[in-house]
Amino acid sequence: MSIEWVTVLMFGSLFVLLLSGLPTAFATGxxxxxxxxxxWSADAVNVVVQRIFGLxxxxxxxxxxxxxxMAAILERSGIIKDLYEVAYRWLGGLRGGLxxxxxxxxxxxxxxxxxxxxxxxxxxxxxLPEMLKRGYDKKLAIGCILAGGTLxxxxxxxxxxxxxxxxxxxxxxxxxxxxxxxxLLLAMIYIVYILVRAALQPHLAPAxxxxxxxxxxxxLRLLSRVIVPLLLVATVLxxxxxxIASPTEAAGMGAFGAIVVALLHKRLTLKTLLSAGQQTLKxxxxxxxxxxxxxxxxGFYIAQGGGKFVENAIAGTGLGPYGILILMxxxxxxxxxxxxxxxxxxxxxxxxxxxxxxLGFSPVWYGVLYNxxxxxxxxxxxxGYALYYIKGVAPPEITTADIWKAAIPxxxxxxxxxxxxxxxxxxxxxxxxxxx
Numbered sequence: 001m002s003i004e005w006v007t008v009l010m011f012g013s014l015f016v017l018l019l020s021g022l023p024t025a026f027a028t029g030x031x032x033x034x035x036x037x038x039x040w041s042a043d044a045v046n047v048v049v050q051r052i053f054g055l056x057x058x059x060x061x062x063x064x065x066x067x068x069x070m071a072a073i074l075e076r077s078g079i080i081k082d083l084y085e086v087a088y089r090w091l092g093g094l095r096g097g098l099x100x101x102x103x104x105x106x107x108x109x110x111x112x113x114x115x116x117x118x119x120x121x122x123x124x125x126x127x128l129p130e131m132l133k134r135g136y137d138k139k140l141a142i143g144c145i146l147a148g149g150t151l152x153x154x155x156x157x158x159x160x161x162x163x164x165x166x167x168x169x170x171x172x173x174x175x176x177x178x179x180x181x182x183x184l185l186l187a188m189i190y191i192v193y194i195l196v197r198a199a200l201q202p203h204l205a206p207a208x209x210x211x212x213x214x215x216x217x218x219x220l221r222l223l224s225r226v227i228v229p230l231l232l233v234a235t236v237l238x239x240x241x242x243x244i245a246s247p248t249e250a251a252g253m254g255a256f257g258a259i260v261v262a263l264l265h266k267r268l269t270l271k272t273l274l275s276a277g278q279q280t281l282k283x284x285x286x287x288x289x290x291x292x293x294x295x296x297x298x299g300f301y302i303a304q305g306g307g308k309f310v311e312n313a314i315a316g317t318g319l320g321p322y323g324i325l326i327l328m329x330x331x332x333x334x335x336x337x338x339x340x341x342x343x344x345x346x347x348x349x350x351x352x353x354x355x356x357x358x359l360g361f362s363p364v365w366y367g368v369l370y371n372x373x374x375x376x377x378x379x380x381x382x383x384g385y386a387l388y389y390i391k392g393v394a395p396p397e398i399t400t401a402d403i404w405k406a407a408i409p410x411x412x413x414x415x416x417x418x419x420x421x422x423x424x425x426x427x428x429x430x431x432x433x434x435x436x
C-alpha cells in the first residue's frame with residue numbers, strides 16, 4: 001500500500017475515533033498495533049513492546065511524577081491561595097488590579113507547578129468569584145485566568161517541555177532557559193492588555209474600595225507567607241540552570257521541598273499526602289499511556305516512510321524556510337483544536353524536528369515556539385482543556401459560550417507573543433546562548 005493511502009487511513013481512522021470520544025492513548029495505541037498486525041505480521045507487534053520498554057528506561061521520565069507531586073502538594077497545602085492573596089492585596093487598589101494579580105499569581109504558580117490543571121482550577125475557585133463579586137466583566141475575569149493558567153506549560157518546570165525534550169532529543173536545560181523570557185513576555189502582554197482595557201472601560205475592572213485596601217505594613221507582612229515557596233522555586237530551577245542537578249534530581253528536590261514548605265506552613269496532613277499521591281498517579285498514568293500509544297502509532301507511520309512523505313509534501317509547497325515554519329505552526333494550531341498536548345508532541349515532533357534542522361533553524365528555538373503554540377491549544381474550542389477546567393469550577397451562571405468568548409482575545413494575545421518570538425529569535429535564544 002502506498003504511503004499516501006496509509007496516511008489517509010491512519011489519520012482518518014484516528015480522527016473518527018477521537019470524535020467518538022475514545023481517549024488519545026487508546027486511539028493511537030490501538031490503531032498503531034492494528035496497522036502493524038495487518039500490514040506487517042502478528043509477530044511484528046513485539047516491536048511495540050520493545051519501543052515502549054526502551055522509553056520506560058529513560059531516566060528523564062522520572063521527573064514527570066516528581067514535578068506533578070510537587071504541584072499537588074503546593075496546591076493542597078494552600079500555598080497557591082497565599083500567592084493570590086499577596087498579589088490581590090498589593091494590586092487590588094488599581095483598576096484591573098485583581099485581573100493583573102491573577103496573571104502575576106499564575107506566572108509564579110507556573111514556576112512552582114509545571115502543570116496547567118492545578119493553576120486553572122485553583123484560580124477559578126479563588127480568583128473568579130472575587131472578581132465577579134467586585135463587579136468585573138465576566139469575560140475579562142475568565143480570560144485572564146485561562147491565559148494565566150496556560151503559562152504552566154511554558155515557564156519551567158514545564159512537564160510538556162520535558163516530554164518534548166525526550167521526543168526531540170534536546171536538552172531540557174536549554175529549552176527551560178529559552179522559555180523564561182517568552183513566558184514573562186506573554187505575562188506582560190496580558191497585563192498590558194488588562195491595563196488598557198481598564199483605562200478605556202473602567203466599569204469592566206473597577207479598583208477595590210478604599211475600605212478593603214490594606215496598609216503597606218500589612219502588605220509587607222503578607223509577603224512573608226510566600227518567601228519560602230519562592231525560595232523553593234529558585235532552588236529547583238537554579239540547580240538545573242547552573243548544571244548542579246539534572247531535571248530529575250531537581251524534581252526530586254522540588255517534591256521534597258514542597259513537603260517541607262507545607263510542613264513549615266503547618267498544612268501537611270496525611271490526607272494532603274494521600275490526595276497529592278492519588279493526583280500524581282492519575283496524571284502520570286495519563287501522560288505515560290498517551291506516550292506509549294502515540295509511540296506505537298508514530299513509530300509504524302515513520303517506519304512506513306511517513307516522515308519522508310511529510311517532508312517531501314512540505315518541501316513541495318515551494319515555500320521558503322519561514323513559510324514552512326509558519327505552515328507548521330498552522331498545522332499545530334489545527335491539531336490543538338482536537339488533540340491533547342501529549343498526542344500532538346508524539347505525532348508532530350518526530351516529523352517536524354528533522355525538517356527544522358534541515359532548514360537551518362535552531363531546534364531549541366523551534367522547541368520554545370512549539371510550546372508557545374501549544375498554549376493556544378488549551379484555549380482553542382472545541383476541546384481546549386483549560387476551557388473545561390474553568391467550566392468545572394465556574395458559577396452556574398457562567399455558560400460554555402461565555403468561556404469560549406472570553407478565550408478569544410487572549411488567543412489573539414498568545415498569537416501575538418508567538419509572532420514576536422518568530423520575528424525576534426533573540427527573545428528565545430538570549431539566555432540559552434548566554435549560559436550554554
